[in-house]
Amino acid sequence: MKIEIKDLYKEIKKNVILDNVNITLTGGKIYGIQGKNGCGKTMLMRSIAGLVIPTRGSIIINGKVLHRDISIPESIGVLIENPSFLPRYSGYENLKMLAMLDDKVSDGEIKDLLEKVGLKDAADKKFGKYSLGMKQRLGIAAAIMGSPEIVLLDEPINAIDGEGVEQIRQLILGLRDENRVVLVACHDKEEMQLLADDIICMQQGRIVEKG
Protein backbone atom coordinates (compact mmCIF):
# COMPACT_ATOMS: atom_id res chain seq x y z
CA MET A 1 0.00 0.00 0.00
CA LYS A 2 1.37 3.39 -0.99
CA ILE A 3 -0.18 6.83 -0.95
CA GLU A 4 1.57 9.62 -2.83
CA ILE A 5 0.41 13.16 -2.31
CA LYS A 6 1.78 15.59 -4.88
CA ASP A 7 1.47 19.37 -4.73
CA LEU A 8 -1.84 19.13 -2.94
CA TYR A 9 -3.53 22.49 -2.76
CA LYS A 10 -6.98 23.22 -1.41
CA GLU A 11 -8.66 26.57 -1.26
CA ILE A 12 -12.16 27.32 0.05
CA LYS A 13 -13.62 30.79 -0.50
CA LYS A 14 -10.15 32.24 -0.99
CA ASN A 15 -8.85 30.65 2.23
CA VAL A 16 -5.88 28.39 1.67
CA ILE A 17 -6.40 25.22 3.67
CA LEU A 18 -3.71 23.02 2.14
CA ASP A 19 -0.69 24.64 0.56
CA ASN A 20 1.39 22.41 -1.74
CA VAL A 21 1.52 19.34 0.45
CA ASN A 22 3.95 16.68 -0.77
CA ILE A 23 4.32 13.42 1.08
CA THR A 24 4.47 9.66 0.52
CA LEU A 25 2.85 7.26 2.98
CA THR A 26 3.75 3.58 2.81
CA GLY A 27 2.16 0.53 4.38
CA GLY A 28 3.53 -0.97 7.56
CA LYS A 29 3.82 2.36 9.40
CA ILE A 30 1.68 4.45 11.68
CA TYR A 31 2.00 8.11 10.74
CA GLY A 32 1.12 10.80 13.21
CA ILE A 33 0.05 14.32 12.21
CA GLN A 34 0.46 17.17 14.61
CA GLY A 35 -0.33 20.81 14.42
CA LYS A 36 -2.47 23.58 15.86
CA ASN A 37 -6.19 23.79 15.26
CA GLY A 38 -6.84 24.93 11.71
CA CYS A 39 -3.46 23.87 10.34
CA GLY A 40 -5.02 21.51 7.78
CA LYS A 41 -4.76 18.06 9.41
CA THR A 42 -8.43 17.23 9.01
CA MET A 43 -8.61 18.63 5.47
CA LEU A 44 -5.63 16.46 4.53
CA MET A 45 -7.47 13.42 5.87
CA ARG A 46 -10.64 14.42 4.03
CA SER A 47 -8.64 14.79 0.82
CA ILE A 48 -7.09 11.32 1.15
CA ALA A 49 -10.54 9.86 1.90
CA GLY A 50 -11.92 11.41 -1.27
CA LEU A 51 -14.43 13.50 0.65
CA VAL A 52 -13.14 16.72 -0.91
CA ILE A 53 -11.72 17.39 -4.34
CA PRO A 54 -8.39 19.24 -4.28
CA THR A 55 -8.17 22.58 -6.03
CA ARG A 56 -4.84 21.46 -7.48
CA GLY A 57 -2.50 18.53 -7.10
CA SER A 58 -3.06 14.82 -6.94
CA ILE A 59 -3.41 11.91 -4.59
CA ILE A 60 -2.20 8.58 -5.96
CA ILE A 61 -3.22 5.42 -4.14
CA ASN A 62 -1.41 2.28 -5.29
CA GLY A 63 -0.76 3.88 -8.67
CA LYS A 64 -4.35 5.07 -9.18
CA VAL A 65 -5.11 8.76 -9.23
CA LEU A 66 -7.96 9.73 -6.93
CA HIS A 67 -10.86 11.52 -8.70
CA ARG A 68 -9.51 10.38 -12.04
CA ASP A 69 -8.92 6.62 -12.02
CA ILE A 70 -10.95 6.03 -8.87
CA SER A 71 -13.66 8.13 -7.21
CA ILE A 72 -12.95 6.90 -3.70
CA PRO A 73 -10.13 4.80 -2.19
CA GLU A 74 -11.00 1.14 -2.61
CA SER A 75 -10.49 0.17 1.02
CA ILE A 76 -10.60 2.87 3.66
CA GLY A 77 -11.90 3.52 7.13
CA VAL A 78 -12.14 6.97 8.67
CA LEU A 79 -12.88 8.70 11.91
CA ILE A 80 -12.96 12.39 11.07
CA GLU A 81 -14.21 15.00 13.53
CA ASN A 82 -17.32 13.97 15.47
CA PRO A 83 -18.41 10.39 14.87
CA SER A 84 -21.87 10.45 13.36
CA PHE A 85 -24.32 7.58 13.26
CA LEU A 86 -28.06 6.96 13.17
CA PRO A 87 -29.31 7.98 16.65
CA ARG A 88 -32.31 5.62 16.82
CA TYR A 89 -30.23 2.56 16.02
CA SER A 90 -28.02 0.76 18.53
CA GLY A 91 -24.23 0.65 18.18
CA TYR A 92 -24.45 -2.89 16.83
CA GLU A 93 -27.22 -1.99 14.36
CA ASN A 94 -25.29 1.03 13.13
CA LEU A 95 -22.24 -1.08 12.33
CA LYS A 96 -24.43 -3.72 10.75
CA MET A 97 -26.07 -1.11 8.50
CA LEU A 98 -22.67 0.16 7.36
CA ALA A 99 -21.43 -3.39 6.86
CA MET A 100 -24.40 -3.89 4.50
CA LEU A 101 -22.80 -1.42 2.09
CA ASP A 102 -19.71 -3.59 1.74
CA ASP A 103 -20.99 -7.08 2.40
CA LYS A 104 -17.55 -7.96 3.75
CA VAL A 105 -18.16 -8.10 7.49
CA SER A 106 -20.11 -10.79 9.34
CA ASP A 107 -22.24 -10.36 12.46
CA GLY A 108 -19.64 -12.22 14.51
CA GLU A 109 -16.89 -9.85 13.37
CA ILE A 110 -19.03 -6.85 14.35
CA LYS A 111 -19.55 -8.27 17.84
CA ASP A 112 -15.80 -8.92 18.20
CA LEU A 113 -15.08 -5.40 17.09
CA LEU A 114 -17.46 -3.90 19.64
CA GLU A 115 -15.73 -5.95 22.32
CA LYS A 116 -12.30 -4.74 21.18
CA VAL A 117 -13.32 -1.08 21.49
CA GLY A 118 -14.97 -1.68 24.87
CA LEU A 119 -18.59 -1.42 23.78
CA LYS A 120 -19.69 -5.01 24.36
CA ASP A 121 -22.12 -4.01 27.12
CA ALA A 122 -23.45 -1.02 25.21
CA ALA A 123 -23.86 -2.76 21.87
CA ASP A 124 -27.66 -2.80 22.12
CA LYS A 125 -27.99 0.71 23.47
CA LYS A 126 -29.24 3.36 21.04
CA PHE A 127 -26.49 5.61 19.65
CA GLY A 128 -28.45 8.69 20.66
CA LYS A 129 -27.96 7.69 24.30
CA TYR A 130 -24.21 7.14 24.06
CA SER A 131 -21.76 9.34 25.93
CA LEU A 132 -19.09 11.21 23.98
CA GLY A 133 -16.50 8.56 24.79
CA MET A 134 -18.80 5.77 23.66
CA LYS A 135 -19.52 7.60 20.39
CA GLN A 136 -15.79 7.93 19.84
CA ARG A 137 -15.27 4.22 20.44
CA LEU A 138 -18.01 3.36 17.96
CA GLY A 139 -16.39 5.70 15.45
CA ILE A 140 -13.12 3.84 15.84
CA ALA A 141 -14.92 0.52 15.43
CA ALA A 142 -16.52 1.75 12.19
CA ALA A 143 -13.16 3.00 10.94
CA ILE A 144 -11.40 -0.35 11.40
CA MET A 145 -14.36 -2.55 10.44
CA GLY A 146 -13.54 -4.83 7.53
CA SER A 147 -9.76 -4.36 7.98
CA PRO A 148 -9.38 -1.50 5.49
CA GLU A 149 -6.03 -0.81 3.83
CA ILE A 150 -6.12 2.87 4.78
CA VAL A 151 -7.15 3.97 8.25
CA LEU A 152 -7.48 7.68 9.06
CA LEU A 153 -8.12 8.56 12.69
CA ASP A 154 -8.64 12.17 13.69
CA GLU A 155 -8.16 12.57 17.46
CA PRO A 156 -9.09 8.96 18.28
CA ILE A 157 -8.51 9.27 22.04
CA ASN A 158 -10.65 12.37 22.35
CA ALA A 159 -13.09 11.99 25.28
CA ILE A 160 -11.83 8.47 26.09
CA ASP A 161 -11.16 7.67 29.77
CA GLY A 162 -7.68 6.67 31.07
CA GLU A 163 -8.20 2.92 30.88
CA GLY A 164 -9.81 3.26 27.49
CA VAL A 165 -6.84 5.23 26.10
CA GLU A 166 -4.55 2.21 26.70
CA GLN A 167 -7.12 -0.07 25.04
CA ILE A 168 -7.41 2.20 21.99
CA ARG A 169 -3.62 2.63 21.82
CA GLN A 170 -3.13 -1.14 21.67
CA LEU A 171 -5.84 -1.38 19.05
CA ILE A 172 -4.13 1.24 16.84
CA LEU A 173 -0.71 -0.35 17.33
CA GLY A 174 -2.26 -3.65 16.25
CA LEU A 175 -3.22 -2.06 12.94
CA ARG A 176 0.40 -1.87 11.85
CA ASP A 177 0.58 -4.08 8.79
CA GLU A 178 2.70 -3.85 5.64
CA ASN A 179 -0.46 -3.64 3.57
CA ARG A 180 -1.98 -0.87 5.63
CA VAL A 181 -1.37 2.86 5.98
CA VAL A 182 -2.49 4.31 9.30
CA LEU A 183 -2.66 8.07 9.77
CA VAL A 184 -3.45 9.42 13.23
CA ALA A 185 -3.96 13.04 14.18
CA CYS A 186 -3.49 13.80 17.84
CA HIS A 187 -2.83 16.87 19.97
CA ASP A 188 -1.23 14.85 22.78
CA LYS A 189 2.52 14.82 22.05
CA GLU A 190 3.23 11.99 24.49
CA GLU A 191 0.54 9.85 22.95
CA MET A 192 1.92 10.61 19.52
CA GLN A 193 5.39 9.42 20.59
CA LEU A 194 3.88 6.14 21.79
CA LEU A 195 1.79 5.54 18.68
CA ALA A 196 3.56 6.91 15.63
CA ASP A 197 6.55 5.60 13.71
CA ASP A 198 6.82 8.88 11.80
CA ILE A 199 5.48 12.25 12.84
CA ILE A 200 4.37 14.91 10.37
CA CYS A 201 4.09 18.48 11.62
CA MET A 202 1.77 20.86 9.85
CA GLN A 203 1.42 24.59 10.01
CA GLN A 204 -0.89 26.82 8.01
CA GLY A 205 -1.63 24.11 5.47
CA ARG A 206 2.00 23.13 4.91
CA ILE A 207 4.16 20.30 6.13
CA VAL A 208 6.97 21.89 8.12
CA GLU A 209 8.62 18.77 9.55
CA LYS A 210 8.66 15.05 8.75
CA GLY A 211 10.26 12.15 10.58
Next chain:
Amino acid sequence: MFRFELKRCMKGRGFKAAFLISLILAAGHFTAFCICFLHNEYGGIITDKEAVKLLKAGQSVLGIYPANIFEGFIGGEQYTFWNGVYFYLLPIIAVLPFGTSFFEDEDSGYLKNIYIKKKKEIYLVCKFIVTFISGGIAAGLPYVFSFMMNLLYVPAIKPNQLARHNFVNQLNNMSDWYYEKPFLYFGVYLLIIMLCGGVFATLSLCVSFAAKNSLFVMFFPFLFNISFDYVAMELKIEKYVPSNIMNPMMTEYIKGRSMFSVFTEIFAAILLCFGFFVVLNKKRERIV
Protein backbone atom coordinates in the same frame (compact mmCIF):
# COMPACT_ATOMS: atom_id res chain seq x y z
CA MET B 1 -27.09 0.94 -1.21
CA PHE B 2 -30.73 0.67 -2.25
CA ARG B 3 -31.42 -1.96 0.44
CA PHE B 4 -29.64 0.22 2.99
CA GLU B 5 -31.80 3.27 2.22
CA LEU B 6 -35.00 1.23 2.00
CA LYS B 7 -34.35 -0.36 5.38
CA ARG B 8 -33.71 3.06 6.94
CA CYS B 9 -36.92 4.40 5.42
CA MET B 10 -39.20 1.54 6.46
CA LYS B 11 -37.83 1.39 10.01
CA GLY B 12 -38.01 5.15 10.49
CA ARG B 13 -40.49 7.05 12.67
CA GLY B 14 -41.61 9.13 9.69
CA PHE B 15 -43.13 6.14 7.96
CA LYS B 16 -44.96 5.11 11.11
CA ALA B 17 -46.25 8.67 11.51
CA ALA B 18 -47.53 8.72 7.91
CA PHE B 19 -49.23 5.37 8.49
CA LEU B 20 -50.89 6.65 11.66
CA ILE B 21 -52.07 9.87 10.00
CA SER B 22 -53.52 7.83 7.13
CA LEU B 23 -55.48 5.69 9.57
CA ILE B 24 -56.75 8.80 11.37
CA LEU B 25 -57.88 10.38 8.09
CA ALA B 26 -59.60 7.18 6.99
CA ALA B 27 -61.27 6.71 10.37
CA GLY B 28 -62.28 10.36 10.48
CA HIS B 29 -63.86 10.13 7.08
CA PHE B 30 -65.61 6.88 7.96
CA THR B 31 -67.13 8.44 11.06
CA ALA B 32 -68.13 11.63 9.31
CA PHE B 33 -69.53 10.03 6.18
CA CYS B 34 -70.74 6.55 6.99
CA ILE B 35 -71.91 7.10 10.55
CA CYS B 36 -73.01 10.73 10.56
CA PHE B 37 -73.73 11.90 7.04
CA LEU B 38 -75.44 8.90 5.51
CA HIS B 39 -78.03 8.92 8.26
CA ASN B 40 -78.65 12.63 8.14
CA GLU B 41 -81.96 13.53 6.53
CA TYR B 42 -80.20 16.41 4.79
CA GLY B 43 -77.54 14.08 3.52
CA GLY B 44 -79.36 13.73 0.26
CA ILE B 45 -78.47 10.09 -0.24
CA ILE B 46 -79.77 7.02 1.49
CA THR B 47 -78.43 3.63 2.39
CA ASP B 48 -80.11 0.46 1.21
CA LYS B 49 -81.53 -0.04 4.72
CA GLU B 50 -83.22 3.33 4.55
CA ALA B 51 -84.58 2.46 1.11
CA VAL B 52 -86.14 -0.68 2.58
CA LYS B 53 -87.59 1.40 5.41
CA LEU B 54 -89.21 3.77 2.92
CA LEU B 55 -90.67 0.89 0.94
CA LYS B 56 -92.13 -0.67 4.06
CA ALA B 57 -93.74 2.68 4.87
CA GLY B 58 -95.37 2.60 1.46
CA GLN B 59 -93.22 5.39 0.03
CA SER B 60 -91.68 5.31 -3.40
CA VAL B 61 -87.98 4.90 -3.86
CA LEU B 62 -88.12 5.48 -7.57
CA GLY B 63 -85.09 7.47 -8.62
CA ILE B 64 -83.37 6.95 -5.27
CA TYR B 65 -80.10 5.16 -5.81
CA PRO B 66 -78.13 3.82 -2.86
CA ALA B 67 -74.84 5.36 -1.80
CA ASN B 68 -71.93 3.45 -3.23
CA ILE B 69 -68.24 3.20 -2.37
CA PHE B 70 -67.00 5.23 -5.35
CA GLU B 71 -68.77 8.32 -4.05
CA GLY B 72 -68.46 7.21 -0.43
CA PHE B 73 -64.77 7.35 0.43
CA ILE B 74 -62.29 10.13 1.02
CA GLY B 75 -61.42 10.46 -2.68
CA GLY B 76 -65.00 10.23 -3.91
CA GLU B 77 -67.04 12.89 -2.18
CA GLN B 78 -67.02 16.44 -0.91
CA TYR B 79 -70.03 16.36 1.40
CA THR B 80 -67.61 16.18 4.31
CA PHE B 81 -64.43 18.23 4.69
CA TRP B 82 -62.17 15.17 4.82
CA ASN B 83 -61.44 15.18 1.11
CA GLY B 84 -60.14 18.73 1.43
CA VAL B 85 -58.11 17.91 4.53
CA TYR B 86 -56.50 14.90 2.87
CA PHE B 87 -55.39 16.68 -0.28
CA TYR B 88 -54.35 19.74 1.68
CA LEU B 89 -52.11 17.67 3.95
CA LEU B 90 -50.91 15.29 1.24
CA PRO B 91 -47.58 17.09 0.61
CA ILE B 92 -46.72 16.83 4.31
CA ILE B 93 -47.77 13.17 4.56
CA ALA B 94 -45.61 12.36 1.51
CA VAL B 95 -42.52 14.00 2.98
CA LEU B 96 -42.81 12.39 6.42
CA PRO B 97 -41.20 8.98 5.74
CA PHE B 98 -37.89 10.01 4.13
CA GLY B 99 -38.05 13.55 2.75
CA THR B 100 -35.75 15.07 5.37
CA SER B 101 -33.23 12.21 5.40
CA PHE B 102 -30.73 13.82 3.02
CA PHE B 103 -30.70 17.03 5.03
CA GLU B 104 -30.16 15.04 8.24
CA ASP B 105 -27.39 12.93 6.69
CA GLU B 106 -25.53 16.03 5.52
CA ASP B 107 -26.10 18.10 8.63
CA SER B 108 -25.01 15.37 11.05
CA GLY B 109 -21.96 14.33 9.05
CA TYR B 110 -23.31 10.82 8.56
CA LEU B 111 -22.57 11.15 4.85
CA LYS B 112 -18.86 10.61 5.59
CA ASN B 113 -19.62 7.00 6.47
CA ILE B 114 -21.41 6.49 3.15
CA TYR B 115 -19.17 8.47 0.80
CA ILE B 116 -16.09 6.44 1.74
CA LYS B 117 -17.88 3.22 0.82
CA LYS B 118 -20.05 4.15 -2.14
CA LYS B 119 -19.80 6.64 -4.98
CA LYS B 120 -21.72 9.82 -4.41
CA GLU B 121 -23.88 9.30 -7.53
CA ILE B 122 -25.01 5.87 -6.35
CA TYR B 123 -26.05 7.26 -2.98
CA LEU B 124 -27.91 10.18 -4.56
CA VAL B 125 -29.80 8.02 -7.06
CA CYS B 126 -30.78 5.47 -4.40
CA LYS B 127 -31.83 8.27 -2.04
CA PHE B 128 -34.02 9.76 -4.77
CA ILE B 129 -35.66 6.47 -5.68
CA VAL B 130 -36.39 5.44 -2.09
CA THR B 131 -37.72 8.89 -1.20
CA PHE B 132 -39.95 8.86 -4.29
CA ILE B 133 -41.33 5.40 -3.50
CA SER B 134 -41.89 6.23 0.19
CA GLY B 135 -43.60 9.51 -0.72
CA GLY B 136 -45.88 7.74 -3.17
CA ILE B 137 -46.85 5.04 -0.70
CA ALA B 138 -47.46 7.52 2.12
CA ALA B 139 -49.60 9.73 -0.14
CA GLY B 140 -51.72 6.82 -1.33
CA LEU B 141 -52.31 5.22 2.07
CA PRO B 142 -55.25 7.41 3.20
CA TYR B 143 -56.93 6.92 -0.18
CA VAL B 144 -56.64 3.13 0.05
CA PHE B 145 -57.41 2.87 3.77
CA SER B 146 -60.53 5.01 3.39
CA PHE B 147 -61.73 2.94 0.46
CA MET B 148 -61.19 -0.33 2.32
CA MET B 149 -62.69 0.95 5.57
CA ASN B 150 -65.80 2.41 3.95
CA LEU B 151 -66.23 -0.71 1.83
CA LEU B 152 -67.24 -2.43 5.06
CA TYR B 153 -70.28 -0.15 5.14
CA VAL B 154 -71.10 1.10 1.67
CA PRO B 155 -71.79 -1.23 -1.27
CA ALA B 156 -69.53 -1.54 -4.30
CA ILE B 157 -72.10 -0.84 -6.97
CA LYS B 158 -71.53 1.34 -10.00
CA PRO B 159 -72.25 5.05 -9.65
CA ASN B 160 -75.40 6.24 -11.39
CA GLN B 161 -75.55 9.69 -12.92
CA LEU B 162 -79.32 9.85 -12.62
CA ALA B 163 -78.99 9.51 -8.86
CA ARG B 164 -77.56 13.06 -8.83
CA HIS B 165 -75.53 12.62 -5.68
CA ASN B 166 -72.04 12.26 -7.03
CA PHE B 167 -69.51 14.88 -8.07
CA VAL B 168 -68.55 13.61 -11.49
CA ASN B 169 -70.65 14.59 -14.48
CA GLN B 170 -70.29 13.86 -18.16
CA LEU B 171 -68.20 16.95 -18.80
CA ASN B 172 -65.51 15.88 -16.33
CA ASN B 173 -62.35 14.02 -17.33
CA MET B 174 -62.65 10.24 -17.48
CA SER B 175 -66.33 10.39 -16.55
CA ASP B 176 -67.02 7.39 -18.78
CA TRP B 177 -64.55 5.37 -16.74
CA TYR B 178 -66.11 6.61 -13.50
CA TYR B 179 -69.54 5.31 -14.48
CA GLU B 180 -68.60 2.23 -16.50
CA LYS B 181 -65.32 1.08 -14.92
CA PRO B 182 -65.18 2.73 -11.49
CA PHE B 183 -62.41 0.47 -10.17
CA LEU B 184 -60.25 1.55 -13.09
CA TYR B 185 -61.05 5.17 -12.30
CA PHE B 186 -60.07 4.50 -8.68
CA GLY B 187 -56.84 2.82 -9.84
CA VAL B 188 -55.82 5.60 -12.22
CA TYR B 189 -56.32 8.23 -9.54
CA LEU B 190 -54.42 6.13 -7.01
CA LEU B 191 -51.52 6.05 -9.48
CA ILE B 192 -51.71 9.82 -9.99
CA ILE B 193 -51.83 10.44 -6.23
CA MET B 194 -48.85 8.16 -5.64
CA LEU B 195 -46.81 9.77 -8.42
CA CYS B 196 -47.62 13.26 -7.13
CA GLY B 197 -46.78 12.14 -3.59
CA GLY B 198 -43.43 10.94 -4.87
CA VAL B 199 -42.81 14.29 -6.54
CA PHE B 200 -43.61 16.19 -3.32
CA ALA B 201 -41.26 13.97 -1.33
CA THR B 202 -38.40 14.47 -3.80
CA LEU B 203 -39.10 18.20 -3.90
CA SER B 204 -38.06 18.26 -0.26
CA LEU B 205 -34.77 16.58 -1.23
CA CYS B 206 -34.17 19.30 -3.81
CA VAL B 207 -34.34 22.10 -1.25
CA SER B 208 -32.26 20.32 1.39
CA PHE B 209 -29.06 21.99 0.19
CA ALA B 210 -30.48 25.45 0.91
CA ALA B 211 -32.14 24.61 4.23
CA LYS B 212 -30.92 25.53 7.69
CA ASN B 213 -33.29 23.22 9.49
CA SER B 214 -35.35 20.14 8.76
CA LEU B 215 -38.72 21.83 9.33
CA PHE B 216 -38.17 23.98 6.27
CA VAL B 217 -37.41 20.85 4.24
CA MET B 218 -40.53 19.14 5.54
CA PHE B 219 -42.92 22.01 4.89
CA PHE B 220 -41.50 23.33 1.63
CA PRO B 221 -43.60 21.06 -0.65
CA PHE B 222 -46.73 22.02 1.28
CA LEU B 223 -45.97 25.73 0.95
CA PHE B 224 -45.02 25.28 -2.69
CA ASN B 225 -48.33 23.54 -3.38
CA ILE B 226 -50.38 26.28 -1.74
CA SER B 227 -48.43 29.04 -3.51
CA PHE B 228 -48.71 27.31 -6.87
CA ASP B 229 -52.45 26.93 -6.29
CA TYR B 230 -52.87 30.60 -5.55
CA VAL B 231 -50.68 31.84 -8.40
CA ALA B 232 -52.36 29.48 -10.86
CA MET B 233 -55.77 30.78 -9.79
CA GLU B 234 -54.66 34.35 -10.47
CA LEU B 235 -53.17 33.43 -13.83
CA LYS B 236 -56.16 31.21 -14.66
CA ILE B 237 -54.04 28.11 -15.24
CA GLU B 238 -55.71 25.95 -12.59
CA LYS B 239 -55.63 22.92 -14.87
CA TYR B 240 -51.89 22.55 -14.16
CA VAL B 241 -52.14 22.69 -10.36
CA PRO B 242 -51.19 19.45 -8.54
CA SER B 243 -54.17 19.72 -6.15
CA ASN B 244 -56.57 19.67 -9.09
CA ILE B 245 -54.72 16.94 -10.93
CA MET B 246 -54.57 14.60 -7.93
CA ASN B 247 -58.07 15.08 -6.53
CA PRO B 248 -60.74 12.98 -8.29
CA MET B 249 -63.29 15.54 -7.11
CA MET B 250 -61.56 18.42 -8.91
CA THR B 251 -61.71 17.03 -12.43
CA GLU B 252 -63.84 20.02 -13.41
CA TYR B 253 -60.72 22.18 -13.17
CA ILE B 254 -58.77 20.02 -15.60
CA LYS B 255 -61.53 19.78 -18.18
CA GLY B 256 -60.12 19.57 -21.66
CA ARG B 257 -56.81 18.11 -20.53
CA SER B 258 -56.05 14.61 -21.70
CA MET B 259 -54.70 12.05 -19.25
CA PHE B 260 -51.62 11.88 -21.47
CA SER B 261 -50.88 15.54 -20.80
CA VAL B 262 -51.47 15.04 -17.07
CA PHE B 263 -49.00 12.14 -16.95
CA THR B 264 -46.55 14.11 -19.09
CA GLU B 265 -46.65 16.95 -16.57
CA ILE B 266 -46.07 14.53 -13.71
CA PHE B 267 -43.14 12.80 -15.42
CA ALA B 268 -41.62 16.13 -16.37
CA ALA B 269 -41.78 17.13 -12.68
CA ILE B 270 -40.11 13.83 -11.70
CA LEU B 271 -37.30 14.38 -14.21
CA LEU B 272 -36.85 17.97 -13.06
CA CYS B 273 -36.58 16.93 -9.41
CA PHE B 274 -34.20 14.08 -10.31
CA GLY B 275 -32.00 16.35 -12.39
CA PHE B 276 -31.94 19.07 -9.79
CA PHE B 277 -31.22 16.77 -6.86
CA VAL B 278 -28.77 14.29 -8.38
CA VAL B 279 -26.91 16.53 -10.83
CA LEU B 280 -26.69 19.54 -8.49
CA ASN B 281 -25.53 17.53 -5.49
CA LYS B 282 -23.05 15.53 -7.54
CA LYS B 283 -21.32 18.76 -8.48
CA ARG B 284 -21.82 20.55 -5.18
CA GLU B 285 -19.06 20.21 -2.67
CA ARG B 286 -20.27 20.10 0.89
CA ILE B 287 -17.59 19.47 3.49
CA VAL B 288 -18.85 16.56 5.59
